[in-house]
Amino acid sequence: MPANKILIVDDEQVIVRLLSMSLKSDGYETFSAFSGEEALDVFKEHAPDIVVTDIKMPGMDGLELLKKIKELDPEKEVIIVTGHGDIDSTITALQFGASDFINKPVRDEALAIALDRAKTKISIREQLASYTHDLEEKVAEATREIRRKSNFQRLLIHSSHDAIVAFDQDWQIVVYNPEAAKIFEKKPGDVLGKMTIDELYTPELAQYFRKEAENKANDRDMPWQEMTLETRSKKKIPVRYATNVLHEKKEFMGIVNFFQDLTEIKRLEKELIQSERMAAVGQTVSGLAHYVKNILIGLKGGSYVVDVGLQNNNMEKLTTGWLTIKKNIKRVADLTQDMLTYSKERKPEAELCFPNEIVDEVVDLVTDFAASHNIHITKICDPELGEMVLDPRTIHRALLNLVNNAIEACLELEEENKKFVVEISTKKGDDGSAVFAVKDNGIGMDEETRTKLFTPMFSSKGGKGTGLGLLVTKKLVEEHGGTIDIDTSLGYGSVFTMRLPEQPGDSRNGNNKG
Amino acid sequence: MSKKVLVVDDDPDVRSFVVTVLEENRYTPLVACDGVEGLEMIQKEKPDLVILDVLMPRGSGIRLYRQLKTDDALKAVPVIMFTGIALRSFLKSQKALEEFKGEKVPEPDIYLEKPVEPQELVDAIKKKI
Ligand SMILES: Nc1ncnc2c1ncn2[C@@H]1O[C@H](COP(=O)(O)OP(=O)(O)O)[C@@H](O)[C@H]1O
Numbered sequence A: 001m002p003a004n005k006i007l008i009v010d011d012e013q014v015i016v017r018l019l020s021m022s023l024k025s026d027g028y029e030t031f032s033a034f035s036g037e038e039a040l041d042v043f044k045e046h047a048p049d050i051v052v053t054d055i056k057m058p059g060m061d062g063l064e065l066l067k068k069i070k071e072l073d074p075e076k077e078v079i080i081v082t083g084h085g086d087i088d089s090t091i092t093a094l095q096f097g098a099s100d101f102i103n104k105p106v107r108d109e110a111l112a113i114a115l116d117r118a119k120t121k122i123s124i125r126e127q128l129a130s131y132t133h134d135l136e137e138k139v140a141e142a143t144r145e146i147r148r149k150s151n152f153q154r155l156l157i158h159s160s161h162d163a164i165v166a167f168d169q170d171w172q173i174v175v176y177n178p179e180a181a182k183i184f185e186k187k188p189g190d191v192l193g194k195m196t197i198d199e200l201y202t203p204e205l206a207q208y209f210r211k212e213a214e215n216k217a218n219d220r221d222m223p224w225q226e227m228t229l230e231t232r233s234k235k236k237i238p239v240r241y242a243t244n245v246l247h248e249k250k251e252f253m254g255i256v257n258f259f260q261d262l263t264e265i266k267r268l269e270k271e272l273i274q275s276e277r278m279a280a281v282g283q284t285v286s287g288l289a290h291y292v293k294n295i296l297i298g299l300k301g302g303s304y305v306v307d308v309g310l311q312n313n314n315m316e317k318l319t320t321g322w323l324t325i326k327k328n329i330k331r332v333a334d335l336t337q338d339m340l341t342y343s344k345e346r347k348p349e350a351e352l353c354f355p356n357e358i359v360d361e362v363v364d365l366v367t368d369f370a371a372s373h374n375i376h377i378t379k380i381c382d383p384e385l386g387e388m389v390l391d392p393r394t395i396h397r398a399l400l401n402l403v404n405n406a407i408e409a410c411l412e413l414e415e416e417n418k419k420f421v422v423e424i425s426t427k428k429g430d431d432g433s434a435v436f437a438v439k440d441n442g443i444g445m446d447e448e449t450r451t452k453l454f455t456p457m458f459s460s461k462g463g464k465g466t467g468l469g470l471l472v473t474k475k476l477v478e479e480h481g482g483t484i485d486i487d488t489s490l491g492y493g494s495v496f497t498m499r500l501p502e503q504p505g506d507s508r509n510g511n512n513k514g
Numbered sequence B: 001m002s003k004k005v006l007v008v009d010d011d012p013d014v015r016s017f018v019v020t021v022l023e024e025n026r027y028t029p030l031v032a033c034d035g036v037e038g039l040e041m042i043q044k045e046k047p048d049l050v051i052l053d054v055l056m057p058r059g060s061g062i063r064l065y066r067q068l069k070t071d072d073a074l075k076a077v078p079v080i081m082f083t084g085i086a087l088r089s090f091l092k093s094q095k096a097l098e099e100f101k102g103e104k105v106p107e108p109d110i111y112l113e114k115p116v117e118p119q120e121l122v123d124a125i126k127k128k129i
């Protein structure tokens, strides 16, 4: 706000009026007083920015007025009008804080200059004041901010879901939040600044963190790790923890431990696994029910045909019916065996055998069936793959499962004139293992089937598949220390590659039966 | 002359069972192993009734059924759906197909869920022919 209000004081009313008129025309707001006493009243009422006063007045003179005004408000500018050569009064006025002097008779220019100077002074003072005020504000704000931050930090530590314990360079505890109190079961009041690491932690744990502090030259924190924390009250708690070793200018400053209580998470994990298992059981049961129903259909149908054969003495019916029954009994037997294999652990029984011969056996088993559906079975056996110590039963069952799937994959692809081929090949792997590949140009798999292959009871074949074949195959192969790889393309076919490492340690005197 | 009944099923066990039931009840059995063969057989032999499996390779039973019901010359042939699939799932896939193809076919005359007693099958056939 520009200084704009001026009080003019003189006992000579003419002078006051003249000055007042001239200042008004310059845009000032003016007030007049004809004595010191009156001036003081006007001053109190209107708080002018600048007072222009004659020095010589009856009653309260200019000097007295100056003194009173400065007492009321030292910021106000007072310009003194003196008679020519009145040095003494001038000096006194200066001592009282007058801001300027003009000589009588007052000339407009001189007054204008004095007023300008006063105004500049006021505005500088105002700027200074606002600047100081700003500065104070800023300092206050910064102080608040710092307080807020440290409060925030305290709150953060206090309300953290992690237990936080920090030690200073003498291993005194300086931070210990409520979560930490929950784990260590000691009140913060009894711990903070009163205990050292050795009184809070077990000796082993204290030792462990002391070592950490020694070993760690920099402040890089270590990744989260898991452990079972033992407290001094012998409670065992599964936790995830992280440690920060603090340094300042290479000087050890302390250490911060963060602990997350995993008890609840572990419990949830267990629950989840349990419920997943239950879901798998549900899926298993319904998949199985379907398959068993199909076997039942076969058995019922077969026994009816046998009944008719017996009644009519019809040998042909008897044979057909009996074959149906036998086939379905075999399906039950296979299913049972698959389930047992899947549910029981089994050590491979390795013996000397010729992998290529096992391929021959499997091919013999499926060729007729495949041929009756226009599927050609070929084998490419690597002569390098000689006698090896492997479990022939693992190879036999795994291969048979893979080949059956390959044949079924061809049956599923409904392409009239396609020449379906299932190719079984062997070779000696670089690491000496036996490698078997079963390749078909059947239906192949989409991404979903591909990912579900090994889930128990997953079958895309409705009641005609158990969804156990690959599961059992994988289990047998893994028990043998081997692997299965799959390469597939929907509509074009698949390759299943099985690698079996030679079994070490087994006697090489087993007979070669397959 | 005995009536001709065609059984279309890819499972030889089911075929021999149905054939035996048919023979025992003085029908003339005809067999087909998949949908394509089934359609050929129907066109050639004009059976009086078709017993149709749903899940088969080479043109499923669903496809064959739709072919029959949308062919003016064949739509009158009664069809018994004979399958291990629950009727509910069958109707669901029918509905999906209808929406997809925009044509509606009548529900099968009779829907039998395997396994069935021979007498049930005979009763079902007798209802139609
Ligand atoms: N060679 C293959 N080509 C295409 N799909 C296959 C092949 N092998 C396995 N699958 C898929 O994996 C599923 C699971 O196979 P498997 O465990 O042997 O059970 P099942 O043969 O009884 O269905 C099959 O239903 C099929 O969808």
Ligand SMILES: [Mg+2]
Pocket: A401, A404, A405, A465, A467, A469, A470
């Ligand atoms: Mg299989």
